[in-house]
Amino acid sequence: MTIAKWRERLIKGEVSSLELVEKKISRIEKLDGTIHSFxxxxxxxxxxxxxxxDEARAAGKELPPLAGIPIAIKDNLCTRGIPTTCSSRILEGFIPPYESTATERLWKSGAILIGKTNLDEFAMGSSTETSTFGATFNPWDTTRVPGGSSGGSAAAVASGLCVASLGSDTGGSIRQPASFCGVVGLKPTYGRVSRWGLVAFASSLDQIGPFANNVADSAELLQVIAGKDPKDSTCLDVPVPDFTEHLSASISGFRVGLIKECFNQKGLDLEVKESVLKAAAHLESLGAEVIEVSCPRFIDGIATYYVIxxxxxxxNLARYDGVKYGFRADNEDCLSSMTSFSRxxxxxxxxxxxILIGTYALSAGYVDAYYKKAQxxxxxIRRDFDNAFQNVDILLTxxxxxxxxxxxxxENDPLSMYLSDLLTIPANLAGLPAISLPCGFDKKGLPIGLQLISNVLEEPRLLQVAHQYEQTAHVMGSAPATNLIPS
Structure with missing residues (x-):
């Protein structure tokens, strides 16, 4: 059910906010011992x-758009008075004295925090297995990972433990778990959403975005959290459009570009390839023109990313020294020794x-060879995207x-883990908005994700194409449900 339908039911009195919250709490108590989303x-x-x-609604007061909607938050977004650990021992017990801009805007819109979700430690990972507090599992098959780093947020939405959630995306950490868990995950344009209060991983790449069961909910959440923030100098001072206004408009005449470098990669599963190409054909049936385009350096994104x-x-992580807050090792020899042991x-x-890779890349004698070259x-890579957008409106992978x-x-092969972000990283490097939505299932019944990428600040167009695909392809209706999925 969409947020809009929940809101309608709440307004009509068919359900109360408390009943909706209790429904989610009951489901968390039933399932999260297995999934470990929170x-x-x-x-x-x-x-x-x-x-x-509920009392305010009964009194006839006008309420904000998300009033009474239970939302989960990735535990690298600071929440005033509530622990924020980034799933790391070094921040265990840390309680921020301030609220992140994105979450503050959610609470002002009436959303209710149901809990904070698990992630790969400091958002570094693609499986939510590096969390100090234990791994999260995929609700479609609990022997598998939910993706990462925002695996807890994705799994919570997929298993019905919340209506929607927030995550962060540095190299695919919203879109890849959305793909693995069969939900919608949106990474906005870099700077569209304030990063104030997001614990930094890679400041030029990080971006906050929503997980939801449908594109319309993603648009609603983006509407709330987007916009200028004087506390974040990288946040763009641009008007925030109505992201829901054109969702139902026709995409006839749109030009959709298939990035050819993405479809001939070693390691691309044949079932994934066929499902995504079928999705492209479906967009063509809706009136879009599908053409092949080239982004020659697209696949160089992963090597570039793992330097930058x-x-x-x-x-960013140099600030965690065991002095001001968080974990401190029991070592009193000297300050430098205590700091080294704490880290x-x-x-x-x-x-x-x-940290070691990054310190090496920035060290004297190597910074030009590695960091400067990567930049x-x-x-x-950004120029390749610019050239592609001269000919198409949307890119598809x-x-x-x-x-x-x-x-x-x-577990013992980090390089193979890194390759799971091969197709999502370039959008972060270029600062482009991108969305993942379900487009099918493999023979094991596991969801497959379709990625759409648009030019900078063109989220309305991106959401329009995604919504039209979602509403006409009806992918989730054919899902081979497990015992964890039914709500």
């Missing part, structure tokens, strides 16, 4: 807020690996090369 639950707070909203992102992470014991192996390739892989499959 790190922190806030049931009493949610019940209290829901009751207050770790370099920025190395700088060694507080950070997991994947975070340490990326130059990043510019070339698979979201991920495969469907959800087995838990532990890449």
């Amino acid at each position: 790190l922190y639950l806030h049931h009493e707070r949610a019940r209290k807020l829901a009751s207050q909203i 992102a770790p370099s920025e992470a190395s700088a 060694a014991k507080g950070f997991g192996s994947e975070v340490q690996r990326r 130059q390739v990043r510019t070339l 698979p979201t991920a090369p495969t469907t959800a892989f087995a838990a532990g499959a890449h």
Whole structure:
């Protein structure tokens, strides 16, 4: 059910906010012991807020658009008075004294926090297995991963534990888990949504976005969280359009470009390829013109990313030293020793690996060879996108090369794990908006994701094409449901 339909039922009195919250709490208690989507639950707070909203509605007060809707939040978004750990031991017990801009805007719109979700430690991973507090599992098949790093947020939406959620996307961390979990995941244009209060991983790549069961809900959430923020100098000072206005408009005449470099990659599962090409043919049946385009440096994105992102992470994570907050190792020899022990014991192996990669890439004698060169390739990737958008309105690729892989499959092979973000990373490097939505299932019954990419600040067009596909393809209706999916 869409947010709009829930809102209609709430307004008509067919259901109360408290009843909706209780429905989600009951489902969390039933299923989350298996899935482990959540790190922190806030049931009493949610019940209290829901009751207050019900009282205000009964008194005839005008309420904001998301009033009474239970939302989950990735645990790298700061929440005032509520733990924010980034799934890391080094931040265990940290309670922020301030609220992130994105979540503050949600609460002002009436949304209710149902809980904070699990993630790969400091959002570094593609499977939600690097969390200090245990892995999250895919609700379609609990022997498999939900993707990452926002796997908890994706799994919570897929299994009906919340109406929608927020995640963050640095190299595919919204879109890839959306693909693996069979939900919609939207990464907005870089700067469309304020990053204030998002714990930084790679500052030039990070972006906050929504997970939802449908495109319309993604548009509603983006409407609430988008817009200028004086607290974030990278947040764009541009008008926020009505993202829902053109969802139902025809896409006849739209030009959709298939990036040919994405469909001939070693490692691209044949079932994924066939499903995505079938989705392209469906868009053609709706009146869109589908053509092949080339982005020659698209596949260079992964090598570029794994220089730039770790370099920025190395700088951003230097603040966690065991002095001001978070975990401190029991070592009193000297300050530098205490800091070294705190970081060694507080950070997991994947975070340490990326810090070391980034520190090396930024070190004297190597910064030109690695970091500067990566930034130059990043510019070339953006130019390829610019050239492609001279001929098309939307670009189309698979979201991920495969469907959800087995838990532990890449535990000892980080490079193979990194390749799961092969097709999502370039949009981050170029700062472009992109969305993943379900387009089919493989023979095992696992969801397949379709990725659509638009030019900068063209989210209305992106959402329009995605919505038209979703409403006419009816992919979720044919899902081979497991015992965890029915709501």
